[in-house]
Amino acid sequence: MSAFIDPVETVSPPSLTRLEALRLAVIELGGAAVSALPTVAGEVAFELTAAALITVCQSLRDDPRCAFDTLIDIAGIDYLTYGTDEWSTHQATASGFGRGVVGRDGGLSTADAKVDALTADRRFAVTYHLLSVRLNQRIRLRVYCSAGEPPMVDSIVDIWPGANWFEREAFDLFGIFFRGHPDLRRILTDYGFIGHPFRKDFPLSGHVEVRYDAAKGRVIYEPVSIEPRILVPKVIRDDVRYAPALHGTPAVSKPNV
Amino acid sequence: MSEIRNFTLNFGPQHPAAHGVLRLILEMDGEVVQKADPHIGLLHRGTEKLAESKPFNQSIGYMDRLDYVSMMCNEHAYVMSIERLLGVAVPIRAQYIRVMFDEITRILNHLMWLGAHGIDIGAMTVFLYCFREREDLMDCYEAVSGARMHATYYRPGGVYRDLPTDMPKYQPSKFRTKKEIDRLNEARSGSLLDFIQDFTDRFPRCVDEYETLLTDNRIWKQRTVNIGIVTPERAKALSMTGPVLRGSGVLWDLRKHQPYEVYDQMDFDIPIGVNGDCYDRYLVRVEEMRQSNRIIRQCIEWLRKNPGPVMLDDHKIVPPRRVDMKGDMESLIHHFKLMTEGYSVPAGEVYAAVEAPKGEFGVWLVSDGANKPYRLKARAPGFAHLAAMDEMVRGHMLADVVAVIGTLDIVFGEIDR
Numbered sequence: 001m002s003a004f005i006d007p008v009e010t011v012s013p014p015s016l017t018r019l020e021a022l023r024l025a026v027i028e029l030g031g032a033a034v035s036a037l038p039t040v041a042g043e044v045a046f047e048l049t050a051a052a053l054i055t056v057c058q059s060l061r062d063d064p065r066c067a068f069d070t071l072i073d074i075a076g077i078d079y080l081t082y083g084t085d086e087w088s089t090h091q092a093t094a095s096g097f098g099r100g101v102v103g104r105d106g107g108l109s110t111a112d113a114k115v116d117a118l119t120a121d122r123r124f125a126v127t128y129h130l131l132s133v134r135l136n137q138r139i140r141l142r143v144y145c146s147a148g149e150p151p152m153v154d155s156i157v158d159i160w161p162g163a164n165w166f167e168r169e170a171f172d173l174f175g176i177f178f179r180g181h182p183d184l185r186r187i188l189t190d191y192g193f194i195g196h197p198f199r200k201d202f203p204l205s206g207h208v209e210v211r212y213d214a215a216k217g218r219v220i221y222e223p224v225s226i227e228p229r230i231l232v233p234k235v236i237r238d239d240v241r242y243a244p245a246l247h248g249t250p251a252v253s254k255p256n257v
Numbered sequence: 258m259s260e261i262r263n264f265t266l267n268f269g270p271q272h273p274a275a276h277g278v279l280r281l282i283l284e285m286d287g288e289v290v291q292k293a294d295p296h297i298g299l300l301h302r303g304t305e306k307l308a309e310s311k312p313f314n315q316s317i318g319y320m321d322r323l324d325y326v327s328m329m330c331n332e333h334a335y336v337m338s339i340e341r342l343l344g345v346a347v348p349i350r351a352q353y354i355r356v357m358f359d360e361i362t363r364i365l366n367h368l369m370w371l372g373a374h375g376i377d378i379g380a381m382t383v384f385l386y387c388f389r390e391r392e393d394l395m396d397c398y399e400a401v402s403g404a405r406m407h408a409t410y411y412r413p414g415g416v417y418r419d420l421p422t423d424m425p426k427y428q429p430s431k432f433r434t435k436k437e438i439d440r441l442n443e444a445r446s447g448s449l450l451d452f453i454q455d456f457t458d459r460f461p462r463c464v465d466e467y468e469t470l471l472t473d474n475r476i477w478k479q480r481t482v483n484i485g486i487v488t489p490e491r492a493k494a495l496s497m498t499g500p501v502l503r504g505s506g507v508l509w510d511l512r513k514h515q516p517y518e519v520y521d522q523m524d525f526d527i528p529i530g531v532n533g534d535c536y537d538r539y540l541v542r543v544e545e546m547r548q549s550n551r552i553i554r555q556c557i558e559w560l561r562k563n564p565g566p567v568m569l570d571d572h573k574i575v576p577p578r579r580v581d582m583k584g585d586m587e588s589l590i591h592h593f594k595l596m597t598e599g600y601s602v603p604a605g606e607v608y609a610a611v612e613a614p615k616g617e618f619g620v621w622l623v624s625d626g627a628n629k630p631y632r633l634k635a636r637a638p639g640f641a642h643l644a645a646m647d648e649m650v651r652g653h654m655l656a657d658v659v660a661v662i663g664t665l666d667i668v669f670g671e672i673d674r
Contacts, residue, residue, distance in 0.1 A: 040341055040607050069493045072610075075621055075634035083604075083625045127621065129608055129636070133493055133502075133509045140608060162496030165644035188298035188673060197303060204303075204310050232312050236626045237601040 019044055022137055025065040030056045037142065045140040053143050053154050060130065060139070061159055068130035068139065071156075074166035075127045076174035080200040086233040124151040124176055145176055155181040173198035203228050263291055266655070270299050274377045274659040277669035279643075281658070288654050293647045300673040308633045312599025313339055313413065316630070321407035323635055324671035327366040328398075329358045330613040331635075331671070332411040337517065338609035338622040339413040342602050343574065350565040351415035352518040357556035358401070358410065359518075359611070360549040361453070364460070365394045366614035366666075367542050367549075371467060374539070374663035378480045383470050390463050393456050400424050400449045414569030420560065422448045450557050457554050464546055471539070481535035485649040485661040488533060495648070496641035499616025500545065501665060504530035504538035511612035523552050535664040542666075545614075574600050599628040615639055615666050637671035 022044055026034055033052030037045040048056055060066045124145040131138050145151030155178035157163045167178040168187040175196035178184060186193060195202055205226040213220045268281035275281070278299035284292040304323060308316040320331040333355060340347060347355075372387035395405040400421050402408035410417050424445035427438050444455040471477045487497065492505040502509055510527045512520040528544035530537030569575050576595045577588035604626040610619035616638025623632040642665040649665075650658050 038605060040344070040605060043608065045606075070498075071496050072498075072617065073619060073621065073634065073636040075632075075636075077623065077632045082631060085627060127634075129619070129621065131617075133507060136514050138608070140606075160496065161494050162641055162644065165640060166496075169640075186298075188301040190298070198306055204306060231310070232315075232598065232628070234627045234629050235598060235601070237628070 018137065022066065022139065025063065026060070026139065029059045029063060029066070037140075039140075043140065044138065045142070047142045047144075050143050050146060050153055054156065054159070057128075057141075057156050057159050065135075066137075066139075067132045067134045069133055070131040071160035071162045071166070072129040072131045072138070073127075074129075074163060074170055076170035076176050076198065077125050077127060078174060078198065078200045079123055079125065083236065085236045086230055123147075124174060126153050126170060126176060128156070150175050150177045152177045152179055154179050157181055172196070175199065268658070270296075274662065276373060276662060276667045278673075279662070279667065279669065283655070283658065285655065290650045290653055290655060290658060293650050293658065295643055295646055297643065297669070298673050300669040302674070304674045305633045305635060308630050310629065312628050313602060313630065314595075314599060316633070317412065318407060318409045320635075321409060322670055323637065323674060324366075324613065324615065324618065324639070324668050325406065326369045326668055327362045327614045327618075328406055328408055329355075329362045329410060330366075330611055330618060332409070333359060334609050334611045334613070334618050334620045334635075335622075335633075336411045336413045337611065338607050338620040339602060341607045341609055342605055342622060342624055343413065343600075344603075345414060345569055345571065345574065347415050347518075348566045348569065349519070350419075350560065350563060351567040353556050353559050353563075354416050354420065354567060355411060356518050356520060356523065357453075357553055357560070358397075360552045360556070361394050361397055363549045363614040364546050364553075365391055367546050368394075370542065370614075370663075370666045371539075375471065377659045377663045378477065380471060380474070380477060383467055386463065386466055386470070390456075390460065393452075396424070396445075397449065397453055397456075400452070412568070412575070414571065414575045415567050417568075419567045420449045424449055424452050450561060453553060454557050457550050457557070460550050461547060464543060464550075468543060472543075478536060480656075480660055481539060481664070483532070484535045484653065484657050485664060486532060486534045487645070487649060491648075492533065495645040497616070497645060498638050498641070499612065499614070500538055500541045501616060501638075501642055503527065504541045505533035506530055506537075511610060511617060515610075517609075517611060523555055525549075525552050535660050538664045601626060601628045602630075610636070613638060615668070615671070616642070618671070635671070635674055637674065639665065639667050639672045643667055643672055 019042070023036065026044070026046055027036075030046070030048065030052065033049045033056060034046045037047050039045045060068045122144055126143050126145065128141040128143075129138065130141065143153055145153045151174075153176060155163070155167055157167065157180070164181070164183070165187060167181050168183070168185060170176050171178060171184050172186040172188050173196055189197060195207065197206065205224050205228055207224060208221045209224045209226075210219055210221055212218070263284050263286050266283040266285050268283055269275040270278040270280040272279075280296040280299065282294040282296065283290055304319050308319060317332055317335060320335045321328040323331045368387040368391045372384035375381070375383040398408050399405045402410040402417065424447070426445050427433070427441045429435065429438055444452055487495070487501070487505045489505045489507045492502050492507060497505070498509070506529050508527060508529055511517070512523075513527055525548045528541045528548070530541050572588065572591040577585070577591050581588040582592050602624040604624055606621065606623040608619055608621045610617050617636065618638055619636035621632075621634040621636065622630055625631045646661060646665065649661050653661070
């Protein structure tokens with residue numbers, strides 16, 4: 001039969017001082033390889049250099065102050081269009097009109113600043129969400145993949161076996177190679193699928209569609225007939241009312257710095 | 258002597274015990290599984306990519322369709338991530354409503370799981386019993402949102418509307434007598450809260466019925482005890498969460514350990530298993546239904562006493578009321594902007610997780626300050642559980658594969674996304 005534990009015995013949620021202690025511990029463990037990222041209150045996030053991924057993850061799991069025994073998630077991300085909006089009417093009149101996207105930093109759309117920082121080696125990143133069941137704390141790590149095609153990063157399957165499928169998914173959807181992964185196959189897309197659908201340069205409607213061809217008597221693949229279109233354009237507005245102070249960094253996070 | 262080799266068996270993708278479109282490639286040595294290779298993705302709809310192309314509010318409905326038997330819990334994680342990034346607080350009444358519906362959803366999910374798991378292993382009756390109670394809970398969904406499954410009820414800033422004061426009633430038809438209709442409508446004569454209260458009065462006895470059928474049933478125990486054992490250390494290493502982790506004896510529940518909304522006000526216990534086998538996971542989930550029932554009753558009591566707003570009064574995020582738009586220019590503009598463009602969420606990233614019935618359902622949301630998410634990653638508990646299946650079924654018989662699939666509570670909507 002199931003045993004019942006009195007709720008009083010449970011570990012309390014992480015307090016601010018404990019988060020600070022965790023931050024200091026990670027900085028001590030990672031040294032120059034880690035740098036803190038802006039987060040909302042109550043979260044801890046770090047950026048790692050790709051070279052230090054394995055050693056830092058190992059110590060995050062084994063160090064008693066961190067004790068990250070569970071890997072919660074691995075997610076790829078493609079920063080190709082980060083901070084660019086989809087308005088094409090900036091210069092509709094001679095003086096131009098901003099569509100109300102004037103930000104708090106003197107009218108400059110923050111988008112322009114972000115795009116400048118985007119370079120090829122900063123396009124793909126992998127994010128790791130770790131959880132310590134023992135100490136009741138979480139951390140998020142971000143690692144940029146190596147430049148060039150395919151983007152590469154080390155696999156952490158040996159540290160957390162649960163990483164296996166999460167890495168396969170990031171490979172499938174973003175084309176990120178995980179060095180040392182035992183079984184890096186596609187997982188979510190169709191057998192024989194070409195391309196990596198979650199990349200920002202992969203169209204939403206895809207490249208091929210399937211239908212049954214009565215003449216041939218089988219299902220055939222052919223180029224999509226859908227015209228790609230934008231239903232609601234993406235627009236970036238910096239509304240000061242909803243800019244909560246991100247911890248210890250400028251209000252606008254620049255992931256590409 | 259002829260050479261004996263393992264043979265490969267294809268299981269699914271259309272198999273009643275596969276709980277959806279799971280294709281398993283099993284390497285068998287006689288009837289013993291040597292290796293299982295699940296092929297998933299047959300229900301992949303690219304939800305996360307779709308969400309990147311739409312304003313924030315338009316993706317709430319997609320969340321229902323992830324884990325389509327625990328709809329509101331998925332919505333919850335999504336709206337919570339937006340709220341955290343916006344830095345807005347939800348009215349207290351909306352928080353209680355959310356907690357209540359999270360627990361209704363948990364019962365819905367566990368009933369579905371119990372029925373399907375039972376039928377997989379050969380217990381037909383329990384399926385019928387479970388669906389009888391599910392029907393009532395679906396009616397709660399319908400009363401509050403108009404939809405029996407895909408509710409889109411939670412919104413950033415609260416819930417779509419307050420709990421209704423009357424329940425939809427059965428109408429007379431040539432298939433039902435007046436007496437039958439009156440009996441069916443008896444519980445529906447009051448408000449939604451009355452209806453849920455009536456349900457929570459009845460439900461513990463219903464759980465007793467399921468337990469009578471299963472808990473000491475010899476066949477049930479033969480099929481589940483010592484099947485698919487996971488040690489606590491291994492469960493954590495394999496990214497397991499929720500009842501599967503608790504079944505292995507790890508005391509971990511986000512509702513207790515990292516409480517969100519008003520879970521810290523609730524009085525409930527967390528059941529944990531001892532052996533980490535299919536039977537323990539069954540016991541954990543059954544007890545969770547009883548505990549959810551307790552939480553729902555506490556919510557009802559609070560909600561009866563404390564009327565109030567259920568939605569943020571901030572029309573930069575929340576659309577204004579329809580009547581206000583008739584006479585107020587600003588409300589009309591707010592409505593127009595919210596419906597055509599939506600609100601922009603400040604740049605940054607956030608991870609919000611809820612204790613969904615299957616485990617930790619999390620949403621990692623990245624915004625670049627636009628009116629659409631830049632990247633949305635749904636962390637599905639079933640994905641990690643299914644990944645561990647190979648390890649759990651090795652050395653077991655083919656028939657046990659079905660028991661293990663059942664005990665993991667697989668739903669392909671969330672695994673394939």
